[in-house]
Amino acid sequence: MSVTATRLDPKFKYEVAAHPGGEEIKVCFACGVCTAGCPVSEIDPAYNPRKIIRMVLLGMREEVLKSDLLWLCINCYTCTAHCPQNVKFTNVIGALRDMAVKEGYVHPRFSGDVDEIDRFMLKLRRDMVAAAAKEKDAPAKADPQGLLDQVTGK
Amino acid sequence: MKASALVIGGGPAGIGAALELAAAGIKVYLVEKEGAVGGWGARYVCKATDKCRQCSACLIPEKIQEVYQEPLVEILTNTQVVGFAEEAGRFQVRLQREQTLDPALCNACGKCLEACPRGAVERLNPWAVAYSIDKEKCAVYAGENCDLCARACPTGAINFQRPSASWDVSVDLVVAATGHQPFDARRKYRLGYGRFPRVITGLELEEALNRIEGIDIFGDGWKPMNVAFIQCVGSRDVQEGAEYCSRVCCKYALRLAGLMRHREPQTQVTFYYMDIQTGGKGFSEVYQDCREHFAFVRGIPAKIDGSDPLKLHLDGVSGQSFTTREHDLVVLSVGITPSPDNEEIARLLTLNRDEHGFLKGREGVYVAGTAGGPRDISESLAHGMETAAKAITKLEGREG
Ligand SMILES: Cc1cc2nc3c(=O)[nH]c(=O)nc-3n(C[C@H](O)[C@H](O)[C@H](O)COP(=O)(O)OP(=O)(O)OC[C@H]3O[C@@H](n4cnc5c(N)ncnc54)[C@H](O)[C@@H]3O)c2cc1C
Ligand code: SF4
Ligand code: SF4
Numbered sequence: 249m250s251v252t253a254t255r256l257d258p259k260f261k262y263e264v265a266a267h268p269g270g271e272e273i274k275v276c277f278a279c280g281v282c283t284a285g286c287p288v289s290e291i292d293p294a295y296n297p298r299k300i301i302r303m304v305l306l307g308m309r310e311e312v313l314k315s316d317l318l319w320l321c322i323n324c325y326t327c328t329a330h331c332p333q334n335v336k337f338t339n340v341i342g343a344l345r346d347m348a349v350k351e352g353y354v355h356p357r358f359s360g361d362v363d364e365i366d367r368f369m370l371k372l373r374r375d376m377v378a379a380a381a382k383e384k385d386a387p388a389k390a391d392p393q394g395l396l397d398q399v400t401g402k
Numbered sequence: 403m404k405a406s407a408l409v410i411g412g413g414p415a416g417i418g419a420a421l422e423l424a425a426a427g428i429k430v431y432l433v434e435k436e437g438a439v440g441g442w443g444a445r446y447v448c449k450a451t452d453k454c455r456q457c458s459a460c461l462i463p464e465k466i467q468e469v470y471q472e473p474l475v476e477i478l479t480n481t482q483v484v485g486f487a488e489e490a491g492r493f494q495v496r497l498q499r500e501q502t503l504d505p506a507l508c509n510a511c512g513k514c515l516e517a518c519p520r521g522a523v524e525r526l527n528p529w530a531v532a533y534s535i536d537k538e539k540c541a542v543y544a545g546e547n548c549d550l551c552a553r554a555c556p557t558g559a560i561n562f563q564r565p566s567a568s569w570d571v572s573v574d575l576v577v578a579a580t581g582h583q584p585f586d587a588r589r590k591y592r593l594g595y596g597r598f599p600r601v602i603t604g605l606e607l608e609e610a611l612n613r614i615e616g617i618d619i620f621g622d623g624w625k626p627m628n629v630a631f632i633q634c635v636g637s638r639d640v641q642e643g644a645e646y647c648s649r650v651c652c653k654y655a656l657r658l659a660g661l662m663r664h665r666e667p668q669t670q671v672t673f674y675y676m677d678i679q680t681g682g683k684g685f686s687e688v689y690q691d692c693r694e695h696f697a698f699v700r701g702i703p704a705k706i707d708g709s710d711p712l713k714l715h716l717d718g719v720s721g722q723s724f725t726t727r728e729h730d731l732v733v734l735s736v737g738i739t740p741s742p743d744n745e746e747i748a749r750l751l752t753l754n755r756d757e758h759g760f761l762k763g764r765e766g767v768y769v770a771g772t773a774g775g776p777r778d779i780s781e782s783l784a785h786g787m788e789t790a791a792k793a794i795t796k797l798e799g800r801e802g
Contacts, residue, residue, distance in 0.1 A: 275640075279676055283717030283724055284704030285592065290715070293723035330592065330704050332639040 256307040264304050267346065269339025276301045276335045282327035288320050295320045297327050297337045304344070313348040319362050375399040405574045405797060407790075408433065408495055410483055410747070413441020414779050415771020416579035417465045418786025423577075424474035426794045431571055432469070433481045433497060436526055437505070437534025440466055441581050442605075443779045444527035447612035449657035451664035456684035457657050458779035463529045465783065470531070479505055479532070484568065486750050491766065491800070493576055498568040505532035507559035517554035528612075532559075575766055575793045579786055580747055582772035585636025585644070585736040592705040593632065593734060600626075600712060601732045603635075604651065607658055617666045619731075625666060626731035630714060631655045632703060633675040637737030646758060648737030649776040652679045655735040656692045663695060672697040672729065674716065682778065699727075706732060738776040747773075768793050 264270040282297040283289045289296055295317050303312050312318070318341065327337040348354050379398050380390040396402075405428045409420045412434035420430045432439070440462050449457040469475055478499060485496030514533055515523045522539035541548040542562050552560040584605045587595035594601045602610075602619070610619040617625055633655060637648040652675075659671045673696060680689050700718065707713040711728040740759035741747075748755050753769070754762045763769040770789040771782035 277676065278718070280701045280717035281704045284701070284715045286724070289717065289724040293725075296717065296723045298717055299723070332634075332641055332702075334640045 255310065257309040258307050260307045260309040260312075261305050263347070264340065264343055267343035269336060270343040272333070272335045273301060273304060273340055275333045276305070276331075277333060278302060279332065281330045281332060282335070282337050285326045285330045287324060287326065288322060292320065297341075300344075301335070301337070301340070304340075312344060313351060313353045318344055318348060319358075322366065372396070372399065405801075406430070406572070407575045407577065407793070408483070408493065408571065408573045409577045409579060411441070411579035411581055411771070411773065412436075412439030412477070412479070413579060413581045413771060413782065414443055414462060414465065415581070415773070415777075415782040415786035415789075416441075416577070417469045418783040419577045419579055419768075419770050419790040420469055420475045420786075421465070421472060422787040422790035423794065424472045426790075428474065428574075428794070430475045431495075431497070431573065432475050432477050433483060434477070434479045435482050437479050437503065437532060438526040438530030439469070439477060439479065440527050440529060442584070443782075444529060445605075445612060446608045446654075447658075447661065449654075449661045451660055455657050455660065455688055457654065461779055461783060466529050480534070483750060485570075488766075491574075493573050493766065495571050495573060495576075496568060497571060498566055500566050501564045502560060502562055503533060503535055504559045504561075504564070507557045508532035508555075509557060509559075511556065513554040513556060514551035514560060517550045519550065523551055535560075574797055575768070576751065577768045577770050577786070577789060577793065578747060578751060578753065578761055578763070578773055579770040580741055580743060580761075580773045582738045582776070583741045585642070585648075585739045587635060587734045587736050589642065590635060590734070593635070593703070593732075594706040594708055594712075595734055598706065598708040598712060598732075600730065601706060601734065604631075604655055604658065604733055604735045607733050608654070611658065611661060611665075615665070617662050617669065626662075626669065628670045628711070628729050629659070629662065629672070629731045629733060630703075630712075630727070630729035631659060631671065631673045631733045631735055633673060633678075633735045634702065635734040635736050636739060638676070642739075643758060644737065644739060646776060647679060649679065649681075649781075650778045651735040651737050653682055653685055653688075653778065655733070656688055656696075658733070659696060660688065660692060670697075671695070672699055672727070674699050674701060674703055674714070676700070676702060703727075738772055741773065744773070763789075 265273055278298055280298045286297055321341045323338055325338045349356050349359055376395045376399055379395050407423050407428050407430050409416045409430055409432045412432055420432045423430050443462045446459040448459050449455045480500040481497050483495055484498045487494045520539050522536045523533055524536055525533050537543040587603050633651060636642055637644055662669050680686050701716045703714040703716040705715045711730045712732055714727045717724050744755060744759055744761055751767050756762055760775045761769045761773045768789045770786040777785060
């Protein structure tokens with residue numbers, strides 16, 4: 249997702265703002281606190297809430313709605329809790345995903361797939377934590393890959 | 403003019419108002435709830451390097467001295483307003499004075515301070531004419547038996563049996579100059595204040611640099627090498643109900659950083675900010691100087707890991723996305739928030755508060771300094787004087 253726009257759509261931001269959850273997007277002052285606290289940004293800096301907001305405000309409709317990054321958010325609401333301007337970015341992402349589906353950038357099936365992945369990851373996490381907890385009072389550091397193999401029976 | 407006034411709060415704004423009123427021949431009761439006048443600013447360090455940096459910290463001792471020399475101003479420390487009534491354009495005010503430590507007897511020798519095992523005796527600022535007892539730390543106020551300080555005092559200034567005094571005064575006008583509260587940095591949990599010892603506030607840095615000559619701020623021999631200042635902590639923050647700029651943080655932070663570098667030239671400093679407010683006297687010069695020596699990063703860290711060194715999570719550094727930066731000391735530039743007393747003061751004096759919680763004046767009851775909104779020391783002092791001048795004109799109009 250780079251900021252090299254081909255066609256800008258000045259109405260885009262109003263549509264996002266009109267979407268339930270998107271209301272506060274226009275008051276963002278680009279401080280970057282959302283990104284700096286985001287666990288997804290920490291593992292993949294290409295995912296950047298602040299930048300996504302800038303792109304919406306600039307009217308980069310197509311770039312935003314077709315981007316795969318839109319689907320990386322794990323709905324943890326950390327960004328929302330941190331934002332000094334009360335921008336509820338988690339809801340903004342929800343609004344953008346709805347628009348991406350409605351406008352045909354992704355098949356509705358895909359949105360369900362992502363939910364399924366989220367649930368699967370949570371179960372996996374639960375099982376890995378449980379496996380690691382068996383040795384929770386030992387000083388040795390658990391190895392996530394080893395734990396994964398253990399719980400998936402590899 | 404044969405008139406009298408009540409000024410509540412002995413910070414720069416209250417002192418400014420008291421001096422101006424006295425100059426017009428008005429008798430002033432200057433009521434201060436703490437054991438010493440001067441307000442927050444009396445704890446700050448002079449930020450001069452090889453030259454004066456115009457931080458205004460030195461204005462306070464100067465004005466304290468002036469107000470103590472003004473015969474028309476009666477300075478009442480350890481005193482609060484407990485009753486207030488209005489009658490035919492005059493105000494009947496009940497004052498209450500805590501008298502455990504009598505400032506008239508105290509000669510500030512410091513014997514009580516040495517005697518107290520709980521550190522409950524304090525000298526609020528270097529210009530305090532008397533010591534004070536911190537009720538939150540003192541054993542007697544916790545219901546225990548103790549009289550170590552009273553016994554150590556050679557002048558009998560401390561007496562826990564001495565009852566508090568209350569009496570009434572009648573005045574023509576009131577100035578509320580009750581000041582502000584520095585933002586409570588604990589509210590920003592993710593920045594680690596209160597959890598990580600090397601995350602401190604600007605207020606603590608002010609006080610530490612005022613106490614010591616060098617930059618050994620914790621008094622354990624350790625010196626910070628690579629300092630981060632985080633700006634706008636508790637200001638311009640809708641979530642904290644503080645949508646305003648505090649107007650003082652950029653100025654004190656840059657000057658404190660300059661002072662640290664002056665004391666220890668190899669100290670590295672980085673500012674994390676949204677934008678720098680450069681208004682105010684002599685400040686653009688300070689800022690230019692800082693740009694040369696310090697790093698400026700546009701972006702506010704969202705969280706700090708309590709590792710050694712501390713790890714700051716941030717975004718948007720020179721076009722980059724998510725990054726982390728390491729520092730061995732983090733200073734949170736906390737802003738000005740409304741005093742928690744404002745609600746009670748507004749009720750007592752029948753005042754309104756603005757949307758943030760700062761006080762608004764009315765006929766006969768004026769508000770000066772940071773009680774009414776963010777201001778620095780010289781602005782608060784000037785505002786106190788201005789407010790008094792306005793009140794005097796009003797009073798003359800009424801009498802004439
Ligand atoms: C961390 C920090 C650093 C700063 N550094 C600088 C700097 O370097 N230079 C600068 O110019 N400004 C600085 N400022 C701003 C400065 O602190 C204020 O401008 C100044 O203190 C305001 O003066 P004031 O008289 O309005 O209030 P205060 O200083 O808050 O004084 C109010 C006084 O009223 C008393 N009081 C309160 N309630 C009552 C009551 N109910 N009854 C009786 N008395 C009461 C208080 O005890 C206090 O003595 C800084 C602010 C902060 C937060
Ligand atoms: S934290 Fe809020 S104001 Fe700051 S960049 Fe993110 S959405 Fe915008
Ligand atoms: S809700 Fe989404 S964008 Fe916000 S911090 Fe969590 S993962 Fe990041």
